[in-house]
Amino acid sequence: MEQDYPIIAGKAAGRKVSINPALHPAYQRLEQAALRGNHWASIAVRELNALTSGVVGKNNVYIRPYGPKDAAGNTGYIVFLPGLKATLYPTVLGSYCVTDLVLNANYFEATADEESGKRTGLYRVIPEGAIETWKTEYVEDGNIEAKNGRLVVIADSGYKSASNAARTIVPRAMEFPQVPEITVLQEGCDLHFTAGQKQLGGMIRYNPLSLDSSRGSALHLATTMEQARTLKNVIWAADQGGSAVLTQAMQILANKGVTLKSHTAYLYKPRTSPAAALKLAHKLELSLGKSFANTGWDPQGALSQLSVAGRRLNNSNDRYNKAYHTHAWINGLAKAAGPIGLGSGAAAAMGVSIPMIGGIVAAISGGSVVYALGQSLVEDLRTKFKR
Amino acid sequence: MLNFVKYLPLEFSWSRNDKYCVPKGPNFSRAQRIELMMAGNRVHLKVPQHSPSRPSIEQARVLPGHDILAEQQLRDFSSALMPNDHWGYAIPLARTWAFWGPWMSGCRAELAMGVAIIGRQSRHAFNDISFFHPRAFEMVIVQYLNDRYGHKRRGGANSHIPRYHGPIDWKVHENFAVFNATCKVCTRSEDLSKLFNPEHLFFFPISEKYFVQVGFVQHFYSTNEKGQLAFDSTPVQALQDAIFNSIRLELSPENQACYNKIKAEIGNMELTREFAPLKWPVTAQESTNNQQDSLFIER
Numbered sequence: 001m002e003q004d005y006p007i008i009a010g011k012a013a014g015r016k017v018s019i020n021p022a023l024h025p026a027y028q029r030l031e032q033a034a035l036r037g038n039h040w041a042s043i044a045v046r047e048l049n050a051l052t053s054g055v056v057g058k059n060n061v062y063i064r065p066y067g068p069k070d071a072a073g074n075t076g077y078i079v080f081l082p083g084l085k086a087t088l089y090p091t092v093l094g095s096y097c098v099t100d101l102v103l104n105a106n107y108f109e110a111t112a113d114e115e116s117g118k119r120t121g122l123y124r125v126i127p128e129g130a131i132e133t134w135k136t137e138y139v140e141d142g143n144i145e146a147k148n149g150r151l152v153v154i155a156d157s158g159y160k161s162a163s164n165a166a167r168t169i170v171p172r173a174m175e176f177p178q179v180p181e182i183t184v185l186q187e188g189c190d191l192h193f194t195a196g197q198k199q200l201g202g203m204i205r206y207n208p209l210s211l212d213s214s215r216g217s218a219l220h221l222a223t224t225m226e227q228a229r230t231l232k233n234v235i236w237a238a239d240q241g242g243s244a245v246l247t248q249a250m251q252i253l254a255n256k257g258v259t260l261k262s263h264t265a266y267l268y269k270p271r272t273s274p275a276a277a278l279k280l281a282h283k284l285e286l287s288l289g290k291s292f293a294n295t296g297w298d299p300q301g302a303l304s305q306l307s308v309a310g311r312r313l314n315n316s317n318d319r320y321n322k323a324y325h326t327h328a329w330i331n332g333l334a335k336a337a338g339p340i341g342l343g344s345g346a347a348a349a350m351g352v353s354i355p356m357i358g359g360i361v362a363a364i365s366g367g368s369v370v371y372a373l374g375q376s377l378v379e380d381l382r383t384k385f386k387r
Numbered sequence: 388m389l390n391f392v393k394y395l396p397l398e399f400s401w402s403r404n405d406k407y408c409v410p411k412g413p414n415f416s417r418a419q420r421i422e423l424m425m426a427g428n429r430v431h432l433k434v435p436q437h438s439p440s441r442p443s444i445e446q447a448r449v450l451p452g453h454d455i456l457a458e459q460q461l462r463d464f465s466s467a468l469m470p471n472d473h474w475g476y477a478i479p480l481a482r483t484w485a486f487w488g489p490w491m492s493g494c495r496a497e498l499a500m501g502v503a504i505i506g507r508q509s510r511h512a513f514n515d516i517s518f519f520h521p522r523a524f525e526m527v528i529v530q531y532l533n534d535r536y537g538h539k540r541r542g543g544a545n546s547h548i549p550r551y552h553g554p555i556d557w558k559v560h561e562n563f564a565v566f567n568a569t570c571k572v573c574t575r576s577e578d579l580s581k582l583f584n585p586e587h588l589f590f591f592p593i594s595e596k597y598f599v600q601v602g603f604v605q606h607f608y609s610t611n612e613k614g615q616l617a618f619d620s621t622p623v624q625a626l627q628d629a630i631f632n633s634i635r636l637e638l639s640p641e642n643q644a645c646y647n648k649i650k651a652e653i654g655n656m657e658l659t660r661e662f663a664p665l666k667w668p669v670t671a672q673e674s675t676n677n678q679q680d681s682l683f684i685e686r
């Protein structure tokens with residue numbers, strides 16, 4: 001029966017990808033949008049066509065296994081793309097059939113949610129001044145402004161509109177470390193906006209790579225980042241749950257083998273694990289400042305940061321050093337201390353004996369940190385506290 | 388009291404929804420009267436306190452009694468906004484008001500307002516033109532709108548398509564100290580079929596070198612599944628109209644004399660009643676060439 005299904009890719013060679021006839025009109029709309037020159041529709045069609053080479057090795061950020069394996073060891077897959085979600089099941093002879101296609105039809109239309117300001121994608125944020133402080137304009141092809149040192153803010157979802165997100169986030173983004181405040185005030189910045197009702201991440205959904213709601217947006221951001229790789233010193237700053245989108249986008253780029261030398265990244269109060277983001281940032285050869293993430297008073301964030309401290313100390317692209325490590329460590333321990341049950345943070349930093357601190361740190365991190373800690377304690381604590 | 392509790396400015400993920408409602412904004416009857424000083428001229432208006440949807444949305448307010456043009460130079464517009472640096476601006480007042488749905492169902496709309504004093508930077512000043520001359524002022528507005536909106540295009544393959552459309556709904560108002568006009572500039576969809584997100588603009592001159600733009604933007608946040616507004620937007624418009632109607636201008640004696648002198652010369656101090664939308668996008672050449680070209684009026 002499935003042989004009669006319309007084939008959307010791999011007619012001549014490779015694995016055939018067929019589609020449920022009921023969904024074919026939707027797919028044709030997508031193809032037409034691609035022919036009209038819609039950037040994101042062409043990406044979606046290209047990614048669906050790429051399935052003709054099979055899905056082996058494509059268990060990545062936007063193609064996820066789904067459902068139980070069949071007798072031949074094949075599983076279904078979900079493909080997350082900007083504006084659509086497709087479910088594929090294996091059929092006979094290794095071909096695939098699209099059994100479900102959830103298309104956000106508006107996304108590929110010309111008017112496309114722009115009216116309500118809720119279109120996922122890249123926006124120029126312009127210091128407008130005369131009416132509001134910040135004005136947003138949708139960028140059709142997702143390219144950031146071709147300027148070195150450009151700030152790109154990755155917003156959390158849950159904002160009312162891109163404009164609302166820009167007016168809320170950009171004032172505080174100007175105060176992130178490494179952000180050139182005056183340049184942003186004069187030339188503006190770019191904002192990657194993810195539409196959605198809820199914030200991304202959180203204490204329970206702390207692993208950024210397991211979040212489904214940001215995958216389409218992440219592919220969008222990854223395209224933007226890849227297009228920006230020829231620019232220098234671009235700052236990718238994720239605000240709160242934007243860390244999920246940024247981490248997933250970095251994972252996509254890492255899988256592709258793209259590097260972003262001289263770019264930097266920063267997380268402000270991330271709602272997903274900064275450790276996961278940091279490992280990918282090192283893979284993409286980003287240059288990191290001493291402070292990579294401001295986790296505020298979030299103990300989970302402080303622990304997560306401490307757990308990758310050793311990795312940071314060993315990386316040459318990373319400005320993190322032992323002196324700063326002690327500083328971050330005391331701060332981080334103070335924040336993590338409450339839940340661990342050590343009482344007040346000040347007591348932890350000032351009065352606890354070294355073996356005890358070492359024990360705690362060993363419990364939460366790798367061995368290199370203990371070594372580094374011993375070193376830095378000898379170097380710094382003596383001069384700081386016993387002078 | 389009930390209304391105070393019912394329309395608390397709060398929103399939680401469990402309580403938010405897009406049920407149809409009439410949202411509640413700031414209370415205009417309790418709003419302050421504000422006097423803005425601009426080079427000796429006074430603009431009086433009544434505006435509520437700044438109450439945005441999120442606390443980090445900023446307001447602008449010059450110190451009460453302080454003349455914003457006394458020592459301050461006009462700021463350049465952002466290079467991302469204007470292709471040239473001919474215009475400058477100063478902001479004595481900019482505020483945002485959120486409109487909340489009942490029972491913590493969320494922020495439904497926001498009204499943003501900004502008062503801006505706009506003038507030519509001294510190195511690009513229009514020589515021998517007075518903004519108090521209606522024909523000259525029309526030219527100034529054309530030039531300003533072209534520089535501000537006219538050069539904006541869609542990105543990528545659609546770079547021939549203008550991003551904005553306007554001015555539309557051009558209207559002149561009586562009962563004001565000087566001639567004036569309101570209009571709207573809208574964002575235009577890529578296929579040209581729709582106009583949306585209008586910026587409501589109100590222009591009037593305050594001296595021979597400066598004019599004031601009062602701008603309003605209405606942000607609507609809540610839509611139902613069909614993409615229609617899920618609330619009654621009249622309170623937003625009502626607040627905007629109330630603020631607009633409260634604006635009053637008092638020219639300084641020198642400027643008043645200057646205005647009267649031109650009035651005596653030409654008699655008819657009225658702006659045109661019809662103003663067709665401008666042809667956008669303007670080409671790069673147009674936007675650089677017709678600067679400080681006082682012959683432009685005769686064209």
